[in-house]
Amino acid sequence: MATFVEGPVRVTVPATSANLGPGFDSLGLALSLRDELEAEVLPEGLVVEVDGAGADGVPRDESHLVVRSMRAAFELMGEQPPGLRLRCRNAIPHARGLGSSSAAIVAGVVLARALVAGGQLLASDDALFDLAADLEGHPDNVAPAFYGGFVISGREDGHWYAVRAGVDPRVTAVVFVPPTGVETTVARGLLPESVPHADAAANSGRAALLVAALNGQPEHLLAATRDWLHQDQREPAMPESLALVRRLRAEGVPAVVSGAGPTVLAFGSADTAAIAARCPDGWACHDLAIEPRGAVVL
Template structure:
């Protein structure tokens, strides 16, 4: 059995936005909010402490998502079930479409690997990504959470894969976060089983355009973030979000639903962020964000 190290291991993981309008379950962007998880092996019972987002709402036992992800990684490396002292300092909003669950999963798998002697040999980066995507069930958020930057993810041969694409330095983001969450399962449940061929073709074109727009043609972002596959279909679950997206886009701002919502993300020039942020609705939170080039960062000791 591999050797367990006492730790501690600290992992920081960025928030993410998936879909980016047309790139449903494929495109993702890492953003400059980071959750921090610290884990160490202990004698006796383990413990979970949560501070910040999710405190008082998430479980504080082995059913906590970070702890469950750690156990999946320990199982994959043949390490049994060690007792873990886990501390989570969260800033990514929960249930708002900014990748909090993906951040937790990536943090857990990375922390477990860091607590195992030779963990990087037992589980290389491709294996970490594959396991995190398997736990999450789709790769669009875990890819930027783990690798950072702008990612394109896909499935092939029964496994998920991802690659990075470039982002122009003139691209930053503003996130409008409403007070009430929407469960991803609810948002996904509103999507039809089939879509018209014309709508599928429209989104393929816009997703390809979005890769070009983010990479060096940010003036095309308004058209590149158009979508026909999921945002209108989900609008009944988040009417305030749908109304804000419509309002911002009518004024020429490339706004879209972040992930499954209900956060609204706007891609904009860093010099224009303050003006965009001033449009935050009453009762909502606003974050001015950079594109985060680094994904998960692990510090041992």
């Protein structure tokens, strides 16, 4: 029988960018924009408080994604608390391709483990990551949200895997966030059932090059971020995003659609002011570092 800790626990979890061009459903990067969440066990009931990004559009009951993720983790550890209070301070934009749902899922499972005495013994990091990826359905955002940094992830023999790779300290990221979002299900619905073999081969080659480029040869990032599998196919849902990607790439800036979009991520170096100056009117621009930390219990 689980014993719950007294008092609130807090966790922060980073925004993430997945795909990064050719790394569809396999490559992800943590970014220095973090949600902060706090939870504690109550004698009864459920209290959900949300501030910041997406606060007007999320439920305050058991259907809240963080609560659902906490419940799944408690189930994994064999005990549900009598009541819960959850407070979310959201910095990650919702439905923009910056991993807000993965951040919520990862925060939920990590919060739940932190609320259980001896939670590390009941749920290892591997088990929590497996659960989080199951809840999300794919690991490319969950992996960097959980582990931090640049992560290559996938599924093998019925389990999810995540392998961290190095990131050159010269690499930074500028994200351009449009005022309206695109739901992941809509973006995925635009993808074809099959692609030409030549496109798949070209894409796999660029994905391999991207690992090398991020790991110490950023001069290859423009070539390494070329995609054949998903970005152009999603243009009907985000024409302004694809136009910005093409404009930046034509100017020599390695730019991609972040995740399922519509945010655009551009890789830079120490001087990102010139990239940020290309932000379209009405869009938000964030000059971010690559975040080495994943979910952190404070």
